[in-house]
Amino acid sequence: MNGLNIEMKTTDKLNSFISSLGKYTDEYESILTDISQRLPAIENQIDDNVLKAKKLLNFIFSSEIETTDFSVKHELEQFHLQLNTALETLKDSEKIDNMIFSELRDTIVISNSAMDRIKEIYNISEDLKVFAINSIVYSQKEGSKGKGYQIISGNFIKLSEEIAKGTILINDIGIQMNGRINVFLEEIDTHEKFIHDNILNVSKDSQKLVDISSNSVENFAMILNDLLSRIDAVKNPTYNIMIELQKQDIIEQQMRHLMDVLADIVHIIMENEKLLDLSPESKPGEDEKENYRNISTLLKFLLLTTEKQMDRINNDVLSMINNLDREFEQINYAINDVTSDKKLIGQLVVSEKSEENKASIINLIFQAPKETIEEILVNLDTGQKQKRSIISIFSEINNMVQSEKKITSSFIPVIESINNLLLLARIEQARNSLNISYSVDSENDVFSQSAFSDLGKIIEDMDNSEALMSQNLGTINDAFSNQTNKYAKMKEKLESSFVILEKTENIFMENYNSVMNITDTLSGEIRAYSSLFIKLRDLHKELNQKINICTEIRHNIEKQLDLMGGPMNLNECQFRDTTISKIVEKLTVEEERTTIASEFSELEIEKSTGNSITLF
Secondary structure, eight states, X not given: OOTTOOOHHHHHHHHHHHHHHHHXXXXXXXXXXXXXXXXXXHHHHHHHHHHHHHXXXXXXXXXXXXXXXXXXXXXXXXXXXXXXXXXXXXHHHHHHHHHHHHHHHHHHHHHHHHHHHHHHXXXXXXXXXXXXXXXXXXXXXTGGGGHHHHHHHHHHHHHHHHHHHHHHHHHHHHHHHHHHHHHHHHHHHHHHHHHHHHHHHHHHHHHHHHHHHHHHHHHHHHHHHHHHHHHHHTHHHHHHHHHHXXXXXXXXXXXXXXXXXXXXXXXXXXXXXXXXXXXXXXXXXXXXHHHHHHHHHHHHHHHXXXXXXXXXXXXXXHHHHHHHHHHHHHHHHHHHHHHHHHHHHHHHSOOTTOSSOTTSHHIIIIIHHHHHHHHHHHHHHHHHHHHHHHHHHHHHXXXXXXXXXXXXXXXXXXXXXXXXXXXXXXXXXXXXXXXXXXXXXXXXXXXXXHHHHHHHXXXXXXXXXXXXXXXXHHHHHHHHHHHHHHHHHHHHHHHHHHHHHHHHHHHHHHHHHHHHHHHHHHHHHHHTTHHHHHHHHHHHHHHHHHXXXXXXXXXXXXXXXXXXXXXXXXXXXXXXXXHHHHHHHTOOSHHHHHHHHHXXXXXXXXXXXXXXOOOO
């Protein structure tokens, strides 16, 4: 075949192009549909991220406890109140303890003083015994006149031995009591130092702990707010992508129209194969020449229309791909920022079992307060054990003092007997004119009134010491019982605060993990789009390469038309009201009508009423 050189292979090329365009359109539709179907998932992920982050923020800063939720800020405030209350309770207890322990020390001093005077009783009893023995010797020299005095002196010896036995018992008790008193005083010193140091440490660390935990909450919330804003920033490009994808149906419809036009071209070529094969050398008749110009003009119109529309569609597709790429790049930037914030938060929120936990948010917000509560509770138990030991030792000392009192009380009838014997001795001495001295030496009279009044005073001091000891024991027992009740309430509140802090920590970690996990899901969803955009660009390149076949055929037709007198005016073409009219009627998209109208003004194509077909 010569003529327009329109061979079978040309129609094959066109059919191949139609097939490729159909395949491209289907793939294009599939990819964009895939993207459009994934967008709601991304939006849901974003909304879930924002919701979880806001929930975590609300959980951190809520000022009230609801029935099922706890507030980090509220629970920290409650802990701080409990900490201050515990501190004030400990300070008050320390003041009371210092006052009571001071009185106990004074009581011990008084008791020791009374104990020391027991030695005087022993000395008196020994002097009495020496005097009695001497008196017996003197009275024996007097013969029968001294018989009565010997009997009296023998009773003096018995009474002095009785007093000596009592003082030995008291002295033994005193030795034991001195040992317990030393332990008692040491334990008081240890307890006072322990309580003072404990209060000092709690006072020193409490405000620092409050400040650090509050600042840690604020810092974490600041980073979480930043994460929230970055997640929220993904929404704007996602919305732009949805708007951009509204062009999908418009472009797809134009491609379908082009496939119809290409099918018409193939049909026309195949129906007019012989006519289109005419050449100038064959000298066609006027009728054949006119038909040739009509058909060739129609083919030129169809091919040129296809080229222009295809070129514009290809540019629109490329523009849409670039716009989508740009928006997804913004999303990727935001996701990378989210990932960075997540890593930063991840570095701050360290596992509870981690050894490098002291500077973590979880430790500063939850673990440190819980450790403080545990430390206070342990110290309370230690302090109470110390105080119970002190009271137990003081009770032992009190029992020893009571034992001493019981023994010294037995001295009272002995002293009365001594006084009676002393009276009888003086009577007997006067009656028998006995020359017996009442002094064991030249200065001290063992039976002087002052000696026995001193003995009575010693017994009275022992009674007073025992009464004071019993009174102080009752006082410290009452104070300790009162403190025990206060400590029990304080421990109950601290333990409750500990449980709530632990529960708050668990809820906090659940919310935190939820935010982190859902962020990973969102990142994975975004990354899945990269392969879709690669496919879109590959399809665009393939389509761009195949458009040239229409240009090649058109150029061939135009050369033949020039030889036959050139193309006809479309309004004069015999296909104006059939094929051309059908093509124009299919132009439902504004872009199509504008493109043809700009190239073929003689058709006077009116603008369409709209140019968008909304996909969503």
